[in-house]
Amino acid sequence: xxxxxxxxxxxxxxxxxxxxxxxxxxxxxxxxxxxxxxxxxxxxxxxxxxxxxxxxxxxxxxxxxxxxxxxxxxxxxxxxxxxxxxxxxxxxxxxxxxxxxxxxxxxxxxxxxxxxxxxxxxxxxxxxxxxxxxxxxxxxxxxxxxxxxxxxxxxxxxxxxxxxxxxxxxxxxxxxxxxxxxxxxxxxxxxxxxxxxxxxxxxxxxxxxxxxxxxxxxxxxxxxxxxxxxxxxxxxxxxxxxxxxxxxxxxxxxxxxxxxxxxxxxxxxxxxxxxxxxxxxxxxxxxxxxxxxxxxxxxxxxxxxxxxxxxxxxxxxxxxxxxxxxxxxxxxxxxxxxxxxxxxxxxxxxxxxxxxxxxxxxxxxxxxxxxxxxxxxxxxxxxxxxxxxxxxxxxxxxxxxxxxxxxxxxxxxxxxxxx
Amino acid sequence: xxxxxxxxxxxxxxxxxxxxxxxxxxxxxxxxxxxxxxxxxxxxxxxxxxxxxxxxxxxxxxxxxxxxxxxxxxxxxxxxxxxxxxxxxxxxxxxxxxxxxxxxxxxxxxxxxxxxxxxxxxxxxxxxxxxxxxxxxxxxx
Numbered sequence: 001x002x003x004x005x006x007x008x009x010x011x012x013x014x015x016x017x018x019x020x021x022x023x024x025x026x027x028x029x030x031x032x033x034x035x036x037x038x039x040x041x042x043x044x045x046x047x048x049x050x051x052x053x054x055x056x057x058x059x060x061x062x063x064x065x066x067x068x069x070x071x072x073x074x075x076x077x078x079x080x081x082x083x084x085x086x087x088x089x090x091x092x093x094x095x096x097x098x099x100x101x102x103x104x105x106x107x108x109x110x111x112x113x114x115x116x117x118x119x120x121x122x123x124x125x126x127x128x129x130x131x132x133x134x135x136x137x138x139x140x141x142x143x144x145x146x147x148x149x150x151x152x153x154x155x156x157x158x159x160x161x162x163x164x165x166x167x168x169x170x171x172x173x174x175x176x177x178x179x180x181x182x183x184x185x186x187x188x189x190x191x192x193x194x195x196x197x198x199x200x201x202x203x204x205x206x207x208x209x210x211x212x213x214x215x216x217x218x219x220x221x222x223x224x225x226x227x228x229x230x231x232x233x234x235x236x237x238x239x240x241x242x243x244x245x246x247x248x249x250x251x252x253x254x255x256x257x258x259x260x261x262x263x264x265x266x267x268x269x270x271x272x273x274x275x276x277x278x279x280x281x282x283x284x285x286x287x288x289x290x291x292x293x294x295x296x297x298x299x300x301x302x303x304x305x306x307x308x309x310x311x312x313x314x315x316x317x318x319x320x321x322x323x324x325x326x327x328x329x330x331x332x333x334x335x336x337x338x339x340x341x342x343x344x345x346x347x348x349x350x351x352x353x354x355x356x357x358x359x360x361x362x363x364x365x366x367x368x369x370x371x372x373x374x375x376x377x378x379x380x381x382x383x384x385x386x387x388x389x390x391x392x393x394x395x396x397x398x399x400x401x402x403x404x405x406x407x408x409x410x411x412x413x414x415x416x417x418x419x
Numbered sequence: 420x421x422x423x424x425x426x427x428x429x430x431x432x433x434x435x436x437x438x439x440x441x442x443x444x445x446x447x448x449x450x451x452x453x454x455x456x457x458x459x460x461x462x463x464x465x466x467x468x469x470x471x472x473x474x475x476x477x478x479x480x481x482x483x484x485x486x487x488x489x490x491x492x493x494x495x496x497x498x499x500x501x502x503x504x505x506x507x508x509x510x511x512x513x514x515x516x517x518x519x520x521x522x523x524x525x526x527x528x529x530x531x532x533x534x535x536x537x538x539x540x541x542x543x544x545x546x547x548x549x550x551x552x553x554x555x556x557x558x559x560x
Contacts, residue, residue: 045485153511
């Protein structure tokens with residue numbers, strides 16, 4: 001440890017930094033390291049209200065005079081802070097969320113309130129050391145941007161941000177970032193499947209299921225894959241598995257070739273992904289059949305991007321959302337500002353689309369809305385939907401979700417992997 | 420009784436004997452566990468609808484959402500938390516709750532790691548006894 005780090009631990013820079021260093025030293029002990037690495041940014045995921053403990057803890061940090069030592073972005077919270085009443089969320093949840101907001105802003109966090117910070121101006125550069133929480137953000141910044149973070153969880157990331165450093169272990173270290181296994185695409189997976197956005201989500205679900213908590217590489221994806229598909233893959237893999245880093249050969253900065261992904265070594269294991277895996281993933285994520293009535297279509301898990309809004313508007317093509325169902329979109333304040341300026345917000349709202357900021361589509365008051373059927377384009381949403389709402393969801397593409405919204409009924413095309 | 424070797428990541432303050440809730444499925448505490456009643460709420464998990472409160476909860480490793488830290492802290496506050504956690508590997512997401520509780524609530528939630536082959540030996544076990552030091556635990560069928 002440096003003299004400065006010893007002084008932090010000794011309490012010379014205040015109680016908050018001392019508490020942070022005590023916890024981080026314990027963490028380092030577990031992984032057998034006594035060195036720290038400075039971070040350049042923190043993503044704060046202690047923002048969705050999951051109970052009183054997190055609010056108390058954040059307020060405790062404020063009372064100790066804590067401040068973030070590095071730029072810190074806030075993740076999505078539970079609700080749209082200004083329009084929680086339209087979502088029929090309890091006043092108590094709004095109050096708790098406002099306490100979280102006050103405490104985290106007092107710590108010096110920026111009011112980004114998004115689970116896609118990398119699409120809202122908070123994207124670390126290649127090779128940079130960061131302490132990020134929120135499973136999709138962790139997977140995305142490691143795998144797509146090539147920044148370095150472990151799977152930090154709330155409220156540990158707050159302490160990393162306050163100390164401005166983390167123990168030098170895990171994915172902060174180059175050697176630990178190499179792939180150990182390889183997934184190759186089976187012969188029964190044909191080129192037309194790559195045209196289907198759901199394919200990437202299902203492939204990602206299968207990947208997390210196969211790989212568990214390890215680092216693997218996957219070969220055979222088209223380099224033309226959209227940024228939003230990469231976002232949805234990151235979120236889905238990090239839901240079905242404990243994935244912090246995946247290597248998509250030719251896409252991931254550290255895996256432009258197979259040799260790079262394995263840092264010159266060879267895969268210890270090779271698994272072929274086939275249509276059977278894709279079908280199995282679809283059975284896990286989709287429980288609705290074509291033609292079933294739908295109550296709520298929830299998009300934006302992670303938060304919707306400008307490109308996704310355009311795709312949605314093109315499919316709706318001026319048609320209104322059916323009176324028997326709701327189409328809710330969740331996005332960041334940053335993207336919201338952009339679509340407001342462009343007129344898109346007004347156009348979509350006039351078609352009956354509800355657009356919310358800050359909040360999370362998984363936090364839905366089912367009893368108040370009497371929602372029975374959910375549909376989403378998100379593998380993450382569909383993974384957690386039953387656990388959080390008690391309802392099994394349907395999975396479709398953005399275009400299918402838009403068609404379903406117009407008809408008030410599930411509209412899903414037959415997938416080529418069922419042929 | 421069977422003696423199984425293990426590593427105490429966070430050791431208990433005194434020896435403890437408790438019921439075991441065992442699974443070969445990884446878990447996400449966010450969306451997979453109900454903090455208010457301590458029950459597994461992920462229908463894909465082998466312990467679906469079973470309570471982990473005051474039991475040793477064994478799962479190979481954590482997966483999914485990094486909300487796990489906040490959920491485990493809340494479970495400690497509500498007294499619905501497991502009495503101990505047994506993993507093959509414990510990543511920072513699972514370690515966060517117990518680490519914070521140690522330094523903030525001054526409560527100990529023991530974390531135990533076991534090698535894959537030893538972990539498999541927990542299948543069919545109903546109770547475990549864990550100790551303040553050493554590198555074994557006792558398993559009772």
